[in-house]
Amino acid sequence: MNSTREGSQLNRSIDPAPGPDERPSRPWSRKPRWQADLVDNAAGVAALVAVGVVVPMLVSSYWLFVFGQALFYLLATLGLFHLYGRTGQLSLAHAASMGVGAYVGAVVVIKGMDPVLSLPIAVLAAMAFGLLQAIPAMRLSGLRFAVVTLAFGFLFNWTIENTQDLTGGTQGLIVPGVTINGVSLIEPKHAFWVGLVLAYLATLLTIRLAGSRLGLRMVAVRDSEQAARSVGVDVGMTKVMSFVIASAYAGVAGWFMAFSSGFVSATSFNLFASSYLLVAVILGGAGSVTGAWLGAAYVAIVPRLFSSAGLSSSYPLLGGVLLIVIALLAPGGIVGIVQQVREWWQQRGRSDRVRGTVT
Amino acid sequence: MIPLPSMPSLSDLLTTLISGLGTGSIYALFVLGIVLVFQVSKQVNFAYGQTGMLGAFASWYLLDQVGVPIVLAIVIGLVASTAISAATEMVVVRHVSKVRPGFDLIVTLGMFLVLTAAAEQLFGAEAHPFLTELSDNVFTIGDVYINVSDLVATVVIAAVLAGTYLVLNRTGVGIALRASAEDPDTAKSFGINVPRLRTVVWAIGGLIAGVAAVVFGSRLFVDTNYMIPVLISGFVASMVGGLNRFWSPILVAIGLGVYESVVGLVFGASASVPAVFAVLIVVLTFAPAKWVADEVIRP
Numbered sequence: 001m002n003s004t005r006e007g008s009q010l011n012r013s014i015d016p017a018p019g020p021d022e023r024p025s026r027p028w029s030r031k032p033r034w035q036a037d038l039v040d041n042a043a044g045v046a047a048l049v050a051v052g053v054v055v056p057m058l059v060s061s062y063w064l065f066v067f068g069q070a071l072f073y074l075l076a077t078l079g080l081f082h083l084y085g086r087t088g089q090l091s092l093a094h095a096a097s098m099g100v101g102a103y104v105g106a107v108v109v110i111k112g113m114d115p116v117l118s119l120p121i122a123v124l125a126a127m128a129f130g131l132l133q134a135i136p137a138m139r140l141s142g143l144r145f146a147v148v149t150l151a152f153g154f155l156f157n158w159t160i161e162n163t164q165d166l167t168g169g170t171q172g173l174i175v176p177g178v179t180i181n182g183v184s185l186i187e188p189k190h191a192f193w194v195g196l197v198l199a200y201l202a203t204l205l206t207i208r209l210a211g212s213r214l215g216l217r218m219v220a221v222r223d224s225e226q227a228a229r230s231v232g233v234d235v236g237m238t239k240v241m242s243f244v245i246a247s248a249y250a251g252v253a254g255w256f257m258a259f260s261s262g263f264v265s266a267t268s269f270n271l272f273a274s275s276y277l278l279v280a281v282i283l284g285g286a287g288s289v290t291g292a293w294l295g296a297a298y299v300a301i302v303p304r305l306f307s308s309a310g311l312s313s314s315y316p317l318l319g320g321v322l323l324i325v326i327a328l329l330a331p332g333g334i335v336g337i338v339q340q341v342r343e344w345w346q347q348r349g350r351s352d353r354v355r356g357t358v359t
Numbered sequence: 360m361i362p363l364p365s366m367p368s369l370s371d372l373l374t375t376l377i378s379g380l381g382t383g384s385i386y387a388l389f390v391l392g393i394v395l396v397f398q399v400s401k402q403v404n405f406a407y408g409q410t411g412m413l414g415a416f417a418s419w420y421l422l423d424q425v426g427v428p429i430v431l432a433i434v435i436g437l438v439a440s441t442a443i444s445a446a447t448e449m450v451v452v453r454h455v456s457k458v459r460p461g462f463d464l465i466v467t468l469g470m471f472l473v474l475t476a477a478a479e480q481l482f483g484a485e486a487h488p489f490l491t492e493l494s495d496n497v498f499t500i501g502d503v504y505i506n507v508s509d510l511v512a513t514v515v516i517a518a519v520l521a522g523t524y525l526v527l528n529r530t531g532v533g534i535a536l537r538a539s540a541e542d543p544d545t546a547k548s549f550g551i552n553v554p555r556l557r558t559v560v561w562a563i564g565g566l567i568a569g570v571a572a573v574v575f576g577s578r579l580f581v582d583t584n585y586m587i588p589v590l591i592s593g594f595v596a597s598m599v600g601g602l603n604r605f606w607s608p609i610l611v612a613i614g615l616g617v618y619e620s621v622v623g624l625v626f627g628a629s630a631s632v633p634a635v636f637a638v639l640i641v642v643l644t645f646a647p648a649k650w651v652a653d654e655v656i657r658p
Contacts, residue, residue, distance in 0.1 A: 313479050320475075
């Protein structure tokens with residue numbers, strides 16, 4: 001009894017579509033999946049509430065703001081988890097997708113649009129930006145794909161620089177504060193709470209998506225395009241979907257970062273920013289959701305530590321060295337290292353026992 | 360939305376064509392380096408522009424801040440680019456696991472960040488005019504303006520291309536290089552030291568990047584990021600022309616430079632960036648699948 005329950009718990013994140021009779025003992029199994037998830041993860045919700053209550057009491061409002069930014073960055077790194085970690089496509093314009101979300105949101109609100117409506121518009125714009133890259137990229141892989149995204153990142157920055165009247169150009173753009181139902185994103189505490197909820201929902205969505213048929217197709221494309229094609233996976237379409245999904249995540253992240261920080265500047269979304277996002281995802285562990293969390297913490301918090309120590313020009317150096325060292329020595333990132341250590345530990349225990357029975 | 364182009368005069372057009380030829384020559388030089396490196400190691404260096412940038416920035420520093428004679432400053436800069444590229448291959452790229460083909464992109468992206476940060480630490484983040492005696496020197500034939508820097512670029516690329524062609528086709532080293540580009544295992548069995556050859560080619564690639572960066576820097580200025588547009592145009596030309604070919608990416612690079620300048624003349628200077636994009640998107644979307652096939656063999 002106990003073991004079957006554990007089995008179905010495990011299956012939930014892997015099995016794309018379990019039959020209706022797979023979880024007969026659960027009274028809530030007829031509810032929509034996301035509701036079932038919320039009930040299943042009551043512990044997660046409780047932890048979320050606890051963090052939301054305790055952390056604001058412990059840290060200054062500056063660090064609360066930074067943590068909020070980290071939670072918004074998490075949306076972007078989760079997007080990159082799909083695109084790079086799961087589909088294996090190296091994007092050098094992921095920060096530019098965030099930038100599209102940030103700038104489109106800010107500009108339409110400045111032009112007088114309802115902020116609530118500006119979020120879907122910003123996300124759609126980011127998705128369109130992803131689609132625009134995906135069309136030439138869908139026939140390409142590896143290097144050429146990366147170069148196309150590199151070029152698109154450059155195009156984004158060019159667009160900002162050449163639309164001075166609308167976007168403020170290289171000077172950046174002051175984003176108006178918005179208050180929706182008493183929630184003001186510019187308030188660090190509110191941004192942190194919104195970020196927590198978003199991060200929680202995005203993580204659930206990501207796990208669900210990774211286990212869906214589309215998610216499995218993504219992994220098939222990453223592991224071998226030829227093999228994926230031979231079992232009927234539409235490789236080009238899978239790349240396009242993955243790209244558009246990743247851009248949607250990035251667009252949401254960009255919108256929230258713009259309205260929570262009150263300022264956007266093109267340099268936050270250039271080639272370097274995209275590179276740091278890659279550093280973040282690879283550092284954490286490209287194929288894992290936990291890795292995306294670690295990466296978001298890195299990319300939001302570490303540069304601020306560097307600049308508060310007066311070493312802000314060393315942050316790119318650290319990023320570069322990390323990329324090289326991880327790619328050469330620990331391709332699984334932090335999550336991979338932890339896994340290896342754990343396996344080594346278990347292996348050691350087992351071999352001891354085996355040795356014990358022999359002697 | 361597109362402003363109606365006014366018909367440029369013939370002398371304006373000729374001036375633009377010549378300056379475009381200069382830009383295209385720099386792109387072509389850069390692409391030559393990318394192609395050479397790709398042919399022997401099947402890898403691309405994202406830090407390639409920064410490799411040249413660091414050399415050119417170093418020569419600016421020696422020339423303007425230390426007061427080293429101009430020729431010596433440039434030579435030291437070029438040696439620096441050569442050494443950086445060779446070191447990139449020996450210390451980093453060589454050790455990338457063959458099982459993970461995407462990781463050569465990741466490590467050279469890492470090098471990109473490291474070299475940028477190093478240049479900023481060593482020489483600062485500001486832009487500085489460099490070798491202005493070249494770009495300030497303009498002479499006219501009739502109504503056509505010719506910039507000495509463009510002339511130098513065109514002559515240098517012609518010389519380097521001719522030299523490379525002769526080396527590849529007439530010398531033992533060239534034949535060894537082509538052999539190991541075509542089939543490294545067979546080349547190895549014929550006694551060619553493929554790994555050493557690889558390092559040598561990366562070093563030559565660094566030298567070429569350095570020359571391109573010095574010439575390009577002389578037209579504008581040097582700072583940590585001035586080579587990024589060249590890197591992107593060079594990559595676009597390589598993608599459109601095909602990295603597994605020799606002449607086609609180089610010709611595309613020259614054409615791209617001329618095209619950029621003409622678009623700039625007709626629609627205004629800032630229009631050249633989207634114009635390059637249009638080429639990239641149209642070619643990659645509509646070219647035959649065989650043309651855009653990825654040369655990197657995935658396991």
